[in-house]
Amino acid sequence: MISCQGAREKPSQIYKEAGERIFGGNAEVFLLEGYGLSRNRNNAISNALKLESDYIYVADDDIEIKESSLLAAAVECLNSSIDIGIAKVGQIGSSELFKNYRNRDARSKFGLAFSASSVELLIRTNFLKKNQIEFDERFGLGSIYPSGEEFIFILDSIRAGATVKAVDVVVCDHEAISSGKDFYSDEKLIVAKGAMMKRGTKSIVVSLILGVLFSLKKHREYKQTIGFFKFCFNLSKGILKIGH
Numbered sequence: 264m265i266s267c268q269g270a271r272e273k274p275s276q277i278y279k280e281a282g283e284r285i286f287g288g289n290a291e292v293f294l295l296e297g298y299g300l301s302r303n304r305n306n307a308i309s310n311a312l313k314l315e316s317d318y319i320y321v322a323d324d325d326i327e328i329k330e331s332s333l334l335a336a337a338v339e340c341l342n343s344s345i346d347i348g349i350a351k352v353g354q355i356g357s358s359e360l361f362k363n364y365r366n367r368d369a370r371s372k373f374g375l376a377f378s379a380s381s382v383e384l385l386i387r388t389n390f391l392k393k394n395q396i397e398f399d400e401r402f403g404l405g406s407i408y409p410s411g412e413e414f415i416f417i418l419d420s421i422r423a424g425a426t427v428k429a430v431d432v433v434v435c436d437h438e439a440i441s442s443g444k445d446f447y448s449d450e451k452l453i454v455a456k457g458a459m460m461k462r463g464t465k466s467i468v469v470s471l472i473l474g475v476l477f478s479l480k481k482h483r484e485y486k487q488t489i490g491f492f493k494f495c496f497n498l499s500k501g502i503l504k505i506g507h
Contacts, residue, residue, distance in 0.1 A: 264314070266307035268295040300403035301412045304381075312392055317341050318348075318385045326382050326435040327355055333385075336432040340385050346425035347417060348385040349375055350434040361437050367429040375427055376417035376463075382435055384413065386420075394423040401505075402459060408501070409451060411459025418463045447485035450497055457501025467502060474498040 265282050275294050282292035295306045304321060311319050318337045322328060333350075340348040352361035367375070390396075396419050403412035421427060446452050456477070460470035478495050485494060 264307050264311040265290055265292045266295055266303050267292065268298060268303045298405040299400055300405055301398035301400045305397050305400065312388060316388050319388055321381045321384045323382055326437050328435045329433060332432050333434045336430050336434050337385055339430055339432065344426060345428050346387045346390040347420055347427045348430040349379050350383045350385060350430045350432050352380060352382055353433045353436040354439050355436040372421050372427045375429060376414050379413050379417060381413050382437065390425060396420050396423060399462065408455035408458045410446065410455045414459055415463050447488055453494060453497035454501035457498035458505040461502040461505050470502045471499065474502060
């Protein structure tokens with residue numbers, strides 16, 4: 264199931280035919296007007312839910328999927344009755360992992376949600392159908408707040424009773440550099456983190472406390488670009504700006 268969006272220079276049928284050539288005859292290509300990563304994911308998921316499958320895997324166009332490993336991860340999720348499995352990602356051209364997954368099994372559901380990337384997620388189809396969980400389209404690249412969509416999606420799922428667990432399987436490879444690791448180079452990115460915390464926790468007090476803790480934990484990473492108090496101020500702007 265392939266969902267593409269953005270301006271098109273050629274007739275829609277040409278793009279659909281190209282997608283089917285690249286991904287095979289069983290691929291279905293959907294073209295979406297406008298922009299927004301979460302809009303695109305919701306479009307792909309809504310069409311994928313029409314198929315008979317146990318799990319949906321959220322894939323981007325900059326990864327190399329390990330098909331056998333992905334199937335093994337889905338089987339593990341199914342056998343363990345996991346609603347959202349959070350797998351691992353490797354690095355393209357390297358034996359290294361994409362990020363530090365140490366001590367993941369000891370983390371709470373909240374901790375797993377905060378650290379998850381979209382291409383790690385395997386989501387049970389029946390859970391989505393039953394609870395009608397979607398990505399918040401205000402979040403993600405191309406939207407008002409250009410990050411945080413995975414965190415919110417997982418927390419919404421947890422509130423709906425989802426079983427969320429780490430899965431010790433590398434399901435794809437990604438380039439070593441990720442846009443998700445840049446959360447401080449632009450004011451909008453920092454504001455988005457604050458908005459994400461408020462939307463995810465649904466509490467101003469909790470999100471403000473979380474914002475301070477996050478600012479302290481990540482200080483070493485952003486201190487050459489922006490000061491601590493300015494970073495906290497921009498986080499608070501996001502926290503106070505967004506509604507529910």
